[in-house]
Amino acid sequence: MTSPAPVDPREAASEQELISSILAGERDNFHLLIRPYEQQLYRTAFALMKNEAEAEDVVQDAVLKAYRKLAGFRGDSKFSTWLIAITLNEARARLRKENRATLDSLDAQREDGGDFTPAALTDWREVPLAALERLEIRDLIQRAVAELPDTYREIVTLRDVEELSVNDTAALLGISVSLVKVRLHRARMMLQKKLVPHLKLVGKKASKARIFGRLSWL
């Protein structure tokens, strides 16, 4: 799971063709080029801005910037990673302007692996994917992610919400792979501790309604 996601060579080729066509004057193809990444960019922006409207503005500005700077995309990273990097920069610039810059206030001790006690519940074993239709679970997860310290929320968003590789996450955040792993671990454990007792309650109600689906792990 840590190796970069395999790039479908056909996908990459058609993406490169689209980019060439846009640079050659077929500007409207830019709509097609970015369409697959809209949700990913929004999630990235939302992780930093914590506000729907601002996240939307950030994505719009980032996408316009990507269009204007398209000739500068050299293809040595994935196009998606390039877009996410522009979005992160755009969000950070806006936070700085508003004096809301992410302060990396995590001290070394807390990064150490540290002491934590997970929520130990033996009867929440199934994934209530069907229960996601219920707003309750979405809210619980959104709130738990929003309440994470900024640094952890960024990592969890890139790695677990957007499912980027550890390597891509490290490159985008400009930190080492080992630091990504440490922070990701802490973040996941915080979420586990916060969410499991609530999800268990929701799950119990849900299982009565028989909407549980067992998901086989990869």
Add this chain to the structure above:
Amino acid sequence: MALSCRHVWNHISEYIDNTLDPQVRAEVERHLATCEICSAIIDSTRNIIILMADERVFELPLDFSKRLHARLDEVLKHEDPEPLGMVPQ
């Protein structure tokens, strides 16, 4: 040497990502075979990771895409991408 629960907890994230050193992984698995609590903690953590990746959790605002492409259209109508020379070094 048998791992304690607390030691296993330190490896949960890497265990789920399958990036543990094989020897450590084997020790964790040996512990999990007999520890119901740690197995449940790992299962629930994995469940949360699966839920977070579900597209329905962080949905786009209504008409997000429409507004994005409308704004883009305004620029595409009038502007070419900047030539490479203008990209700051």
